[in-house]
Amino acid sequence: MTLPLLMPTTLFVLVNAVINAFRLVDHVVVMTRGGPDNATELLLYYIYEIGFRFWDSAYAAALTHGVAADPGRGRAASVLVSGAEGALPMSVAHSSPAVHVGRGLETAGAWLLGALWILPLAYAIWTAFHPGEYSTHFVPTAPLTLDNFARAWAAAPFARYFLNTVLLCAMILAAQLVLCTLAGYAFARFEFPGRNLLFALVLLQLMVMPDVLIVENYRTMGALGLRDTIVAIGLPYMASAFGIFLLRQTFKTVPKELDEAARVEGCSPLQVLWKVYVPLARPVYLAYALVSVSFHWNNFLWPLIITNSVESRPLTVGLQVFSATDQGIDWSIITAATLLTSAPLLIAFLLFQRQFVQSFMRAGIK
Helix, strand or coil: CHHHHCHHHHHHHHHHHHHHHHCCCHHHHHHHCCCHHHCCCCHHHHHHHHHHCCCCHHHHHHHHHHHHCCHHHHHHHHHHHHHHCCCCCCCCCCCCHHHHHHHHHHHHHHHHHHHHHHHHHHHHHHHHCCCHHHCCCCCCCCCCCCHHHHHHHHHCCHHHHHHHHHHHHHHHHHHHHHHHHHHHHHHHHCCCCCHHHHHHHHHHHHCCCHHHHHHHHHHHHHHHCCCCCHHHHHHHHCCCHHHHHHHHHHHHCCCHHHHHHHHHCCCCHHHHHHHHHHHHCHHHHHHHHHHHHHHHHHCCHHHHHHCCCCCCCCHHHHHHHHHCCCCCCCHHHHHHHHHHHHHHHHHHHHHHHHHHHHHHHHCCCC
């Protein structure tokens, strides 16, 4: 009974999973570069090579438009539009042996997925804090060391990379919060011609991978004279369809009586937004900030294409120095560098995980 009720949500999740699979490119760029006889070459990496190694931008642009024209995304967007106007279907709880068995299987599956997720992280922690000779075998009595972190920090200008990444994430997040707040408020509380159509177009953006626009974005940044700048990395991401959707759903849950009471007190629409809606949506802002910072902290392909110098290069692109195979690969230093770059995100999530989960539970598709 539960699965049929969850079909719209399941379809949306599956389509987004397929979209994210199409976005997989950083592993290929860093590890295999297509492999022998293109054995590991993926579509997005092929577009990257055609457009930015062989400089056939017309053919690369045609390929990106072909990827963006996937009809499944339109179906998923329509499902999300319909779901946004109502509540998510909830399953009916029953107390029976079959239900208890099902919950046991779900718990076991969750533990299994958690173990699969944490194993690479556990290996990275072990390898980073132990000498290189212990990177391929586990010895409980192996000595601890911080030398790998010192060598990783000295191998690349990490201080500059961290500064660039922090500036990039802060710039994008500030722009997204302003634009998404205004757009979400307009879609939630104002009536104007074409509102539903415009909102459907915003949701349709969720179905389009940002990476398929790299050729057009590269031309645009070149025309604006912004290549090899932090602004060029962030500009294509400053308007977020996901942020607009999330805040619109949150603002719709605010009782209209609060809005009307503020207007009776003489508040303008912007004052109502600032004094009523924004304070009530603070947990959602926190969750969205974590999602946005995490995405742009780890973004790889677009910064790789648009930057050429240390002055504008973020952490993900800077880590490429450790993938060079001409002098061999030291996994201890690689894992230490990886932990250096991922530690701020892990710490932020551990500090705010409760607010992160609760905000999405409260502001989901209502």
